[in-house]
Amino acid sequence: MHKDVVIAGAGPAGLACARAILTAAPGTDILLLEAGRAYRRRPCPVDRGRACTGCAGICNVISGFGGSMHYGDGAKLSLLPSGRRLIPHLGADRADELCETAFAWLTEPLGRTPELLGENLTGQAVDAFAAHQLRIREYPVAVIGESDLATVIAGWHDLLNPNLDLWHISELTDAKEHGQHLELTVRTGLSEERRISCDHLVLATGRRGVTSTTELLKQLGVPTELPDISVGVRLEMAVGLLKAIGEEHPDLKVSQLDHAQKIKSFCFCGGDNGGRIKVTNYQEAFGDPILTLDGHETTERTAGDRPLASNFGLLCQVQDRGNALEARDSFITTYRELAGGRPFAQTLRAFLTRRTGATSWSELQAGMPFQPSVLDLAAGPVDQLFTDAEHTSLTAGFRRFMGSILDHSRLGLSVDDILDDVLVVGPELEFLWDKPAIDADCKVPGLPIHVVGDSAGIAQGIVQAAMMGIAAGRAIATSTARTHAESR
Numbered sequence: 001m002h003k004d005v006v007i008a009g010a011g012p013a014g015l016a017c018a019r020a021i022l023t024a025a026p027g028t029d030i031l032l033l034e035a036g037r038a039y040r041r042r043p044c045p046v047d048r049g050r051a052c053t054g055c056a057g058i059c060n061v062i063s064g065f066g067g068s069m070h071y072g073d074g075a076k077l078s079l080l081p082s083g084r085r086l087i088p089h090l091g092a093d094r095a096d097e098l099c100e101t102a103f104a105w106l107t108e109p110l111g112r113t114p115e116l117l118g119e120n121l122t123g124q125a126v127d128a129f130a131a132h133q134l135r136i137r138e139y140p141v142a143v144i145g146e147s148d149l150a151t152v153i154a155g156w157h158d159l160l161n162p163n164l165d166l167w168h169i170s171e172l173t174d175a176k177e178h179g180q181h182l183e184l185t186v187r188t189g190l191s192e193e194r195r196i197s198c199d200h201l202v203l204a205t206g207r208r209g210v211t212s213t214t215e216l217l218k219q220l221g222v223p224t225e226l227p228d229i230s231v232g233v234r235l236e237m238a239v240g241l242l243k244a245i246g247e248e249h250p251d252l253k254v255s256q257l258d259h260a261q262k263i264k265s266f267c268f269c270g271g272d273n274g275g276r277i278k279v280t281n282y283q284e285a286f287g288d289p290i291l292t293l294d295g296h297e298t299t300e301r302t303a304g305d306r307p308l309a310s311n312f313g314l315l316c317q318v319q320d321r322g323n324a325l326e327a328r329d330s331f332i333t334t335y336r337e338l339a340g341g342r343p344f345a346q347t348l349r350a351f352l353t354r355r356t357g358a359t360s361w362s363e364l365q366a367g368m369p370f371q372p373s374v375l376d377l378a379a380g381p382v383d384q385l386f387t388d389a390e391h392t393s394l395t396a397g398f399r400r401f402m403g404s405i406l407d408h409s410r411l412g413l414s415v416d417d418i419l420d421d422v423l424v425v426g427p428e429l430e431f432l433w434d435k436p437a438i439d440a441d442c443k444v445p446g447l448p449i450h451v452v453g454d455s456a457g458i459a460q461g462i463v464q465a466a467m468m469g470i471a472a473g474r475a476i477a478t479s480t481a482r483t484h485a486e487s488r
């Protein structure tokens with residue numbers, strides 16, 4: 001089988017790439033490979049209060065049509081300057097246009113433009129954070145609720161499916177140069193191996209491909225740069241604590257005015273309905289399976305006996321752990337030793353003081369004044385995941401960040417008032433992707449391969465992934481049109 005273009009990964013990067021090619025060069029013969037399942041067949045047992053079973057080797061949270069835009073969850077679309085490292089990479093004017101196009105395409109199935117928040121914050125919000133030496137990073141953010149994200153994913157499917165070949169449960173496992181073409185190996189759901197040749201390959205493999213794509217690129221002789229690694233925790237609390245600031249800025253991130261040890265908030269899931277902690281299963285990407293955390297904003301959950309939960313991630317740069325790979329391995333080893341590679345939790349008090357807290361999850365969760373969003377957790381010493389320097393950064397960073405949020409909320413509470421009312425859940429791990437050498441079209445120099453989205457190691461996010469997909473797709477369409485013209 002020969003294809004003009006093979007795209008590995010049907011997340012926002014791969015989908016936007018396919019659309020950009022079909023827009024600029026209709027009739028291009030595209031095969032879209034997706035290691036995961038069809039979009040309606042991606043339930044997560046953890047969302048239903050059950051244990052993570054790994055879903056037969058394919059984590060439905062991060063694999064399947066839609067990629068890490070999980071069907072059934074909400075998401076935030078954060079526009080530039082969120083993901084600002086893309087600006088020098090793509091060029092400022094081009095980056096702006098790509099961001100506008102990506103947002104328009106991602107929201108087109110909704111039939112309306114969602115409201116953008118996150119800019120022109122109130123003086124009270126700015127002042128509350130400045131008092132703690134923090135500045136809120138302002139950029140436009142749209143919150144896409146569960147039903148709306150389902151509409152977006154279904155819309156992409158209906159738009160693309162008739163115009164390309166889409167294979168689910170089909171994983172790209174190898175690529176080799178073969179004359180002018182690439183020779184690909186694809187493992188299908190029947191555990192068969194199929195060989196396909198193509199003119200262009202797009203790697204849009206996101207989280208599931210975090211290590212396998214790097215290996216593939218290395219085999220092809222593509223130089224890669226080690227990533228920066230951040231580690232941290234997710235803090236879960238009653239929805240009322242984060243609501244005020246979450247409604248002003250749904251994707252709250254801060255910069256530190258005094259350049260103290262760098263910590264950052266990540267994937268803020270506050271707002272009126274809070275958010276759900278998500279468990280992502282990396283399968284064998286790091287040896288034996290490990291589970292890490294993320295979060296999705298929600299808009300449609302209903303509270304039971306206790307208020308709903310909201311959460312945010314807090315990360316610091318790794319310290320005292322060697323280079324990026326050594327740091328990653330040392331963190332994962334400690335996680336396995338402490339918790340068997342499965343998420344665990346302790347109270348904020350136990351985390352900050354590094355003292356033993358509740359010994360059972362049932363006791364721990366019952367003591368919380370909100371309904372934890374995940375039940376598949378164990379009680380354990382989350383603080384022990386971190387070196388002393390990392391723990392100092394995280395605790396100091398948390399006090400400043402949460403102190404600002406509480407001041408802004410005008411609830412009359414301080415951090416010390418909520419020590420027994422907040423769950424600290426671990427671990428969070430960020431930026432594990434090696435950065436391959438790619439040009440402004442996301443192309444690997446000298447090879448007909450583009451690397452887009454999270455896999456490119458430049459910026460994370462749905463809009464940012466789509467931007468890179470569009471840039472690559474347009475370049476491929478130009479090249480394909482030239483080849484077709486020459487062969488006529």
Ligand SMILES: Cc1cc2nc3c(=O)[nH]c(=O)nc-3n(C[C@H](O)[C@H](O)[C@H](O)COP(=O)(O)OP(=O)(O)OC[C@H]3O[C@@H](n4cnc5c(N)ncnc54)[C@H](O)[C@@H]3O)c2cc1C
Nearest residue numbers: 009011012013035063064067068076172206453454461462
């Ligand atoms: C729980 C969670 C919540 C998030 N919330 C937000 C949010 O609210 N806003 C935001 O901007 N970002 C959010 N993110 C990050 C965002 O989802 C990602 O940055 C974005 O999806 C990256 O897009 P991508 O296309 O590069 O990769 P992905 O979306 O990860 O898609 C990659 C796809 O490639 C497939 N794949 C992998 N390897 C292969 C292979 N070898 N062959 C074939 N297919 C393969 C995978 O199965 C997957 O479907 C969240 C991430 C997670 C996990």
